Amino acid sequence: MGRPTLGDPPAAGTEPPLPRPRRRRGRKAAVLLTAVALTGGAAVTVTGTGLLEGGGAEPAAAALPPATARISRQTLDDTRDVDGELGYGPATTAVSRKPGTITWLPAGGARVTRGRSLYRVDNDPVVLMYGSTPAYRDLRIGVEGRDVESLERNLRKLGYDGFTVDDTYSAATAEAVMDWQGDRGLDQTGVVELGRVVFADGAVRVETLEAQAGQPTAPGRPVLSYTGTEKVVTVRLDAEDQRMAAKGAKVTVTLPDGGRSSGRVTEVATVIEPGDGPDAEPLTRLEALVALTGGKAARAAVARFDQAAVDVTFTAARREDVLTVPVAALVALREGGFGVEVVEGGSTRYVPVETGLFAGGRVEISGAGLAAGMTVGVPR
Incomplete structure (x- = not known):
């Protein structure tokens, strides 16, 4: 093998200050190498010098590193x-779909639930119901679609029955609608006209009022805005x-x-x-x-x-139960890749490693003979 290089820590998140250079090992001038590793979504730059002779086991370094750290076993999280x-959350604007006069509005911050009035036009309620499909047409016998299913599901939740909850507006649905209309003081037509119901994902909280009681309204005019209640x-x-x-x-x-x-x-x-x-x-x-x-x-x-x-x-x-070292412990090897300088008593040896996730100034490593608690060299 050729000589590895000990060096500056790879950048992980924010660039650390440059460490003091390590002592040269050997009589020949050390070779400066730069390796860039892209792993775990982070670009890492390592520079430095080192010693690794070819053939046989790695020899001990001529001097101990200026500082050391422990190999740890831990869960490593890449957080931001x-x-x-x-x-x-974001507000939704309720616009009038019917002409008339605004005769009642809830207070700002009020909570409106299924079947209750969101506001009133000509003293008739515009009713909140739960559903993901906006109201966009009259609902009457023969109409089919997800809006029909939402209406029927709401009627069932409000205590009306005698119909099947599906996507078809049947005569039985019309009968239940007439019962509901009578209970709300509306003309019992069996038809839910556009503008009578507002569908929302759930209960709503009134955010702002865009109109005032007594003002005229028309299709397309904002009445109020609402948010969720959580x-x-x-x-x-x-x-x-x-x-x-x-x-x-x-x-x-x-x-x-x-x-x-x-x-x-x-x-x-x-x-x-x-x-x-x-x-x-x-x-x-x-x-x-x-x-x-x-x-x-x-x-x-x-x-x-x-x-x-x-x-x-x-x-x-996230990497659970992995070996980690400080990023600064990585050494760029001349032949490519990374290693760590393992300190054992009064000598050291270099062990090639595979790197994984970089996070929080530490890096996941794996390699033959590595274990938690071992000591590795780092710059001071």
Whole structure:
């Protein structure tokens, strides 16, 4: 074999300060090598000098390294902290689909549930129901679709029966609708006209009022905006961070008072932000919504905050039960790859290693004869 090089630590996340050069070993001038390893998503640069003769076992180095560290067995997490905002998430605007006069509006911050009035036009209720398909047409006998199924499911939840919950608006569905209309003080037509129902994913919280009672309204005019009722965290990320913000990814949320809650990414959307200056290119970013999953304790902790800045820790990768050393312990070998300088008593030897995940200033390693607790050389 040729000579390895001992050297500067690979960069992992942020570039560390350059270490003091090691002592030369041997009479010949040491050779400066630079190796770049791309592993675990991080680019690593190593420079330095070293000694490794060919043939047989590696000989002891001529002098001990200036400092040492232990090989550890641990779980290694590649994490990143980003800023987030605790609130109720993005708001949706409810627009009028019918002409008339606004006769009633809920208060800002009010919670509206299934079957309740979201607002009133000409004193008739516009009713909230749960469903993922927006209302976009009159619902009557013979109509088919997911909006029909959502209506029937809501009617069943509200206590009406005599029909099958499917995607077909039948005569039995019309009978149940007439019963519902009578209970809400509406004309019993058996037809749910466009604008009578607003579908949302669940219960809503009124965010802002866009109209006032007594004002005229018309199709397309905003009436109010609403959000979900559960606290969520909104996070903006750079587009290249998509690997961390995948839907379903688990995170840790740190609250302003230092409390913590587990969380899970529920939605990821691409947003375009204007650039700085009139000629700047727009920026493509990711907006992730994080639901808090810490249970009752988490809900009690966040209840004290309305709008608040929080820290969100994403874990991009994890390696469990692996051997790790400080990144600075890596030595670039002349023949390629990396090694570590194992210290045994008053002598040292070089052991080639395979590198894995880089995180938190440490690196995952594997190689013949390596074990937790062994001592390796590092720059001072």
